[in-house]
Amino acid sequence: MRPDRQDRLNSKEYFDRISDRWDSIRSGFFSENLGKKAVDAASLSPGASVADIGAGSGFITEELLTRGHHVIAVDQSEKMLLALRTRVGDRGSIDCRVGEDRSLPVADSSVDAALANMFLHHVESPPDAIREMARIVKPGGRVVLSDLDEHTFEFLRTEQHDRWMGFKRDDIRRWFAEAGLIDISVTSAEETCCASSECGGETAKVTIFLAAGTKK
Amino acid sequence: MLKKELLDILCCPKCRGDLAYNEPAATLTCKECRRVYPVKDGIPIMLVEEDKTP
Numbered sequence: 001m002r003p004d005r006q007d008r009l010n011s012k013e014y015f016d017r018i019s020d021r022w023d024s025i026r027s028g029f030f031s032e033n034l035g036k037k038a039v040d041a042a043s044l045s046p047g048a049s050v051a052d053i054g055a056g057s058g059f060i061t062e063e064l065l066t067r068g069h070h071v072i073a074v075d076q077s078e079k080m081l082l083a084l085r086t087r088v089g090d091r092g093s094i095d096c097r098v099g100e101d102r103s104l105p106v107a108d109s110s111v112d113a114a115l116a117n118m119f120l121h122h123v124e125s126p127p128d129a130i131r132e133m134a135r136i137v138k139p140g141g142r143v144v145l146s147d148l149d150e151h152t153f154e155f156l157r158t159e160q161h162d163r164w165m166g167f168k169r170d171d172i173r174r175w176f177a178e179a180g181l182i183d184i185s186v187t188s189a190e191e192t193c194c195a196s197s198e199c200g201g202e203t204a205k206v207t208i209f210l211a212a213g214t215k216k
Numbered sequence: 217m218l219k220k221e222l223l224d225i226l227c228c229p230k231c232r233g234d235l236a237y238n239e240p241a242a243t244l245t246c247k248e249c250r251r252v253y254p255v256k257d258g259i260p261i262m263l264v265e266e267d268k269t270p
Contacts, residue, residue, distance in 0.1 A: 049225070072225060081259055095222045098261045103229035105262030110225045 011122050011161040012076050015056070019079035023057040023087070029118075030208065034146060034191045035063040038115055041185075041212040042142045044069060048112035051136060053104065053129075054119030055096075058084040064115075065092030072111060074099045101129040106136040109215075113142045118193075120147045121164040127175040134179040137215045143181055145172070145211045146189055153204035155197040172211045181213030218255070228253075230264045 018025065038060060044050065048069045052060045055073035057080060064071050070093040075081050081096040088094055099105040101123040114133040123129040133143045148166035156162045169186040176184045189210040196203045218237055226235055226244070233248025242255040244262075254261050 072222075078256065078259060078261060082257060085259075095219070095225075096259045097226065098259060098263060099229055100263060103264055105226055105229040105260065107225055107227040108232065 011163070014161045015075075015077040016079045019057075019077060019083045022080065022083070026057060026059065029193050029195055030191050032063075034117065034189055034208065035059050037189055037191075037210060038117055038144050038146050039063045039067065041144045041210060042113040042115060044113060044142075049110075051104075051106055051111045051114040051133075053101070053114055053116040053133060054122065055084060056080055056118075058088060060115050060117050061088065061094065065094065068092070071095070072097070072106060074104060074106070076100055101132065104132045104136055108135055109138045111136050111141065112138060113144065115144045117146045118148070120145055121162045121166065123163065126164065126167070126171075127178060130175045131179045134181055134213075134215055139215050141215050143176070143179070143213050143215065146208055147172075147211075148193055149207045149209055151204065151206040153195075153202070153206065155200075155202055156195060156204055156206075159198055160195070166206060167209070169209055169211075172209065176211060176213040179213075180216060182216055184211070184213040186211040218258070218260070226260060226262070229262050 050064050050069050051072045053074050055061050055075045061071045061073050073096045078098050085096055097105055114137050120126050137143055150166040150168055173184055173186045187210055189208040191208045193206045193208055223237055228246035230251055231249040233246045235244040236247055237244055244253045244260055
């Protein structure tokens, strides 16, 4: 078994295992404001179709549904999506599907925007994942990512199966450009992610960036 | 039941072909490469089978 496949299974197993608790674990990490800022950055028209990639328990999805958008929620964990759908109930228009970052089950140029929060640090190849998000967005649509700035907290990698210890904003900008996106901005989300280690009481406080670009 | 407009957005993750929905069987079949994907509890499981070769 290749090591990268093992990592992917570990991440999937982790989120399958904690699917019913993830929303309460997650809620301590960052404020609801982050979701609002990410959706603002997508510059959506009313009733837009938006993909939430790595939707998890639906942090971004909830904000999109509140604003009346239609959501296509993609996650590698079926259990996370079941938990999300149960939580959302009939509060909005949502379509869930299990899929992977390298090959999203979404047609080319079919959604008005693709958003992903705290998704990129779990993927094997960040540039490929960004290219996939750009692929599914209609021309003129936005790709919006929020994730961690580069950090040194090893326990996030070992305990929460993060694959990347955050990112350099210059790398993000370059990957957006390589994916054919224009009007790229990578700025501070003016939010921090606070997570505590399960053992030893170490606490991570990591700043969050917000990246957005438009498909030509 | 899957809505038609959602089927239009869905594609085969392997070859990006269009999919045909078989409601009684709860499957989606790619019209191009013929891969079959299950639909569990209304959620399409769009995973490309892992390469089994070591």
